[in-house]
Amino acid sequence: QVQLVQSGAExxxxxxxxxxxxxxxxxxxxxxxxxxxxxxxxxGLEWMGGIIPMFDIVNYAQNFxxxxxxxxxxxxxxxxxxxxxxxxEDTAVYYCxxxxxxxxxxxxxxxxxxxxxxxxx
Amino acid sequence: QSVLTQPPSASGTPGQRxxxxxxxxTSNIGSNTVNWYQQFPGTAPKLLxxxxxxxxxxxxxxxxxxxxxxxxxxxxxxLQSEDEADYYCAAWDDSLNxxxxxxxxxxxxx
Numbered sequence: 001q002v003q004l005v006q007s008g009a010e011x012x013x014x015x016x017x018x019x020x021x022x023x024x025x026x027x028x029x030x031x032x033x034x035x036x037x038x039x040x041x042x043x044g045l046e047w048m049g050g051i052i053p054m055f056d057i058v059n060y061a062q063n064f065x066x067x068x069x070x071x072x073x074x075x076x077x078x079x080x081x082x083x084x085x086x087x088x089e090d091t092a093v094y095y096c097x098x099x100x101x102x103x104x105x106x107x108x109x110x111x112x113x114x115x116x117x118x119x120x121x
Numbered sequence: 122q123s124v125l126t127q128p129p130s131a132s133g134t135p136g137q138r139x140x141x142x143x144x145x146x147t148s149n150i151g152s153n154t155v156n157w158y159q160q161f162p163g164t165a166p167k168l169l170x171x172x173x174x175x176x177x178x179x180x181x182x183x184x185x186x187x188x189x190x191x192x193x194x195x196x197x198x199x200l201q202s203e204d205e206a207d208y209y210c211a212a213w214d215d216s217l218n219x220x221x222x223x224x225x226x227x228x229x230x231x
């Protein structure tokens with residue numbers, strides 16, 4: 001049973017960057033896609049992008065193009081999400097999740113526990 | 122503004138059957154399967170229904186999903202107090218080349 005464990009909460013200044021990690025254990029890492037989804041306080045879910053570690057192929061949501069970088073370290077089964085030029089609206093809980101299914105017919109299961117990123121001056 | 126449209130709230134009494142809708146377009150629900158997630162306050166979402174009508178292992182058969190055209194529905198029969206949560210629909214969007222979510226429906230068990 002795969003488990004995703006994320007890094008701890010972060011407080012960042014506007015204009016800075018944040019890097020959140022997500023370590024997978026208990027399952028095959030390389031052959032899956034891993035995605036990042038965020039949730040602002042009291043708001044819904046928003047997909048940011050995903051990566052296939054085996055091929056280092058990434059796909060970013062249009063809303064985050066140029067600001068987000070998703071990488072993977074196959075040696076440690078860890079996926080990273082780096083978000084730059086932070087603004088107050090980026091305050092949210094950031095989740096990693098493993099994709100199931102296939103391209104275009106995919107779902108997210110399981111999810112990490114979430115990482116709260118607070119952007120404040 | 123979410124790409125998929127869900128009613129913000131729904132309610133029912135214990136034992137009742139409740140349905141909630143998810144409306145999209147030809148580029149998402151009309152072309153791809155729909156997934157549903159259940160989220161309790163302060164916790165990560167959990168996969169509830171995948172491929173429009175499939176239940177992951179461990180999800181009670183009280184939960185069912187369906188899809189028709191550009192809309193999908195989640196039904197909960199034999200409503201229980203522990204079903205009180207937020208429910209999100211999601212589907213791949215071919216125009217945006219990524220998955221999109223609904224804004225979520227908050228279910229209250231009266």
